[in-house]
Amino acid sequence: MSAPHLATVAGGGGGFDDRLAVTLTLTIGGTAHAIPGGSVKELALDLQSYGFSGSLAFVVQDDQAHGGGFTDDLVTDFLKADLIEVAVQVAPVYAAAQDADDIESISLAGLVTDKAVSEVLFRDPTDASVLVRRYRIAFADPAAVLWTQHYPCQLYTSKSMVDVINDHLGDKITVTYDFSALTEAKGLVFLHLPRDLGASFYDFVCWYLGGLGGVFAYDYANAGYLVAAAKADGDTTVQLFGDDLGETELYVPEVPRHAPVVLNSYVAGTRTEAIAQAQAATGIRSDILLRTPIAQDVDTAVTLQTQLAVIPRYEAHVRFARLPAAALAPGTLVELAAANRWSSESALTGVTWRVRGLRLRATAPGLLVHDAQQADTRYQVELAAVLEQEAEPRIERPPFRAPVYPGYVEGKVVSEQGEDGQKTYQVYTDADTSLDEYQVKVPLWSDQIVTAPLEPIFGSGNIYLPSYRDERVLLALDVHAAKIARLLEWRTGAPLSMDVQGEHILFGKADDSQTSVNHVYDGDNPVLNVKRTNKSDTALIQLKEGTLVLQVKEEGGQ
Numbered sequence: 001m002s003a004p005h006l007a008t009v010a011g012g013g014g015g016f017d018d019r020l021a022v023t024l025t026l027t028i029g030g031t032a033h034a035i036p037g038g039s040v041k042e043l044a045l046d047l048q049s050y051g052f053s054g055s056l057a058f059v060v061q062d063d064q065a066h067g068g069g070f071t072d073d074l075v076t077d078f079l080k081a082d083l084i085e086v087a088v089q090v091a092p093v094y095a096a097a098q099d100a101d102d103i104e105s106i107s108l109a110g111l112v113t114d115k116a117v118s119e120v121l122f123r124d125p126t127d128a129s130v131l132v133r134r135y136r137i138a139f140a141d142p143a144a145v146l147w148t149q150h151y152p153c154q155l156y157t158s159k160s161m162v163d164v165i166n167d168h169l170g171d172k173i174t175v176t177y178d179f180s181a182l183t184e185a186k187g188l189v190f191l192h193l194p195r196d197l198g199a200s201f202y203d204f205v206c207w208y209l210g211g212l213g214g215v216f217a218y219d220y221a222n223a224g225y226l227v228a229a230a231k232a233d234g235d236t237t238v239q240l241f242g243d244d245l246g247e248t249e250l251y252v253p254e255v256p257r258h259a260p261v262v263l264n265s266y267v268a269g270t271r272t273e274a275i276a277q278a279q280a281a282t283g284i285r286s287d288i289l290l291r292t293p294i295a296q297d298v299d300t301a302v303t304l305q306t307q308l309a310v311i312p313r314y315e316a317h318v319r320f321a322r323l324p325a326a327a328l329a330p331g332t333l334v335e336l337a338a339a340n341r342w343s344s345e346s347a348l349t350g351v352t353w354r355v356r357g358l359r360l361r362a363t364a365p366g367l368l369v370h371d372a373q374q375a376d377t378r379y380q381v382e383l384a385a386v387l388e389q390e391a392e393p394r395i396e397r398p399p400f401r402a403p404v405y406p407g408y409v410e411g412k413v414v415s416e417q418g419e420d421g422q423k424t425y426q427v428y429t430d431a432d433t434s435l436d437e438y439q440v441k442v443p444l445w446s447d448q449i450v451t452a453p454l455e456p457i458f459g460s461g462n463i464y465l466p467s468y469r470d471e472r473v474l475l476a477l478d479v480h481a482a483k484i485a486r487l488l489e490w491r492t493g494a495p496l497s498m499d500v501q502g503e504h505i506l507f508g509k510a511d512d513s514q515t516s517v518n519h520v521y522d523g524d525n526p527v528l529n530v531k532r533t534n535k536s537d538t539a540l541i542q543l544k545e546g547t548l549v550l551q552v553k554e555e556g557g558q
């Protein structure tokens with residue numbers, strides 16, 4: 001769920017003048033560069049519940065070589081390819097000193113995505129001096145920067161989703177969890193995120209949580225992320241004043257007019273489960289098609305679709321007339337009481353709102369280096385917010401691309417029957433579902449073992465030819481399941497010479513314990529051979545032109 005009207009609310013004028021204190025620090029290669037707040041000439045921040053993005057422009061004086069007092073220590077590090085960490089705080093400046101303790105700042109810690117620097121030339125009769133540089137950076141929250149460039153293809157077995165996500169945090173991302181479903185160990189978790197298919201690890205996390213109705217939120221207070229089963233409850237509620245607000249609009253999102261229906265095509269347990277949706281139009285549905293022998297999987301899908309079939313509540317789009325004293329980071333609960341210089345007849349009163357999005361634009365007019373060394377300066381400011389009701393059931397998610405499944409990898413079939421090297425097969429039975437399965441090891445990922453349904457792969461169900469120990473197979477891996485898509489090699493001894501134009505079937509578990517059935521050509525004459533081998537004892541049935549051979553003998557004998 002996005003907020004398409006947020007930009008509209010913030011645009012179109014309606015700004016105000018205010019003095020802002022901006023604290024800016026850039027850390028490059030472990031070296032911190034503090035930039036005075038008055039040097040920041042342009043600032044744009046877009047804050048959402050799941051993260052933030054922003055840009056800013058600032059000036060740095062460099063005139064010491066020309067008799068001035070300032071040196072630009074930033075430019076050398078800035079032009080390197082090193083990752084830049086940015087810490088920025090924005091707070092209003094009040095004239096009354098006693099108000100300072102009540103002021104809260106918007107605080108962000110992110111990573112720079114792109115950057116530029118302009119040299120401002122001051123010409124004199126003999127030279128052109130660079131006395132000021134104007135820097136520009138764009139930045140975002142760490143996961144939006146790093147995970148969107150992260151494309152792993154990786155297999156995990158007997159790991160929980162918490163384990164999987166934690167394995168990809170790196171040193172710039174922190175996540176806390178409040179979602180019991182993610183702590184359960186899975187038989188397998190497969191990340192299929194090749195770059196050419198477009199879905200990154202960031203997309204995967206958002207997609208996966210969306211499929212469970214979970215929340216991926218940025219914790220502005222602790223500069224980290226929260227993965228949870230539901231939206232976090234606010235600790236306190238901020239009171240807004242009527243003087244804080246300029247224009248307001250109550251917006252009613254589009255209401256879904258379809259009803260979900262869960263369908264299971266498994267022939268031994270077909271089910272159709274319609275889910276009630278009060279605002280659905282007659283005959284309009286959204287089907288979820290499954291093929292599973294496990295009844296609990298269908299029940300889980302029904303529960304999830306019931307959870308997702310929600311009706312949105314109206315929200316408030318607000319343009320501010322001044323910066324409020326409280327920092328309105330997404331997730332903050334706010335109220336607007338009639339007693340705080342607002343109309344008692346307004347639909348905004350009597351409701352507890354949650355900040356879902358915040359948009360700030362600030363531009364400092366005047367000379368290039370005006371107030372450059374001061375902690376604050378005056379800006380032309382536009383501030384807008386989207387407020388959702390505290391009880392809003394919908395969950396906001398960033399735009400994401402769904403990953404593509406299955407992914408195909410090679411494996412070798414596992415069997416613990418017989419002796420090493422024998423072509424035995426083994427049927428494993430799942431203790432929870434009582435379903436018969438293969439076990440297949442995947443050499444690419446340290447011979448981890450996954451399970452796959454014991455199903456006919458090709459041909460008729462009348463033919464029972466299980467895959468044998470170490471048979472090379474192509475696995476189709478989904479995020480939590482695997483199946484054998486096809487076989488990848490002929491069994492040793494099965495291929496025949498092209499000269500005989502034959503077909504061949506080998507049964508048995510070893511070269512000295514097997515039965516061979518082949519059909520070949522002797523010239524243009526067809527020959528059928530059935531040969532049974534048990535060590536040195538053999539039995540042969542051969543049908544060829546005008547001849548039937550029945551032969552039993554011991555190889556090596558007469």
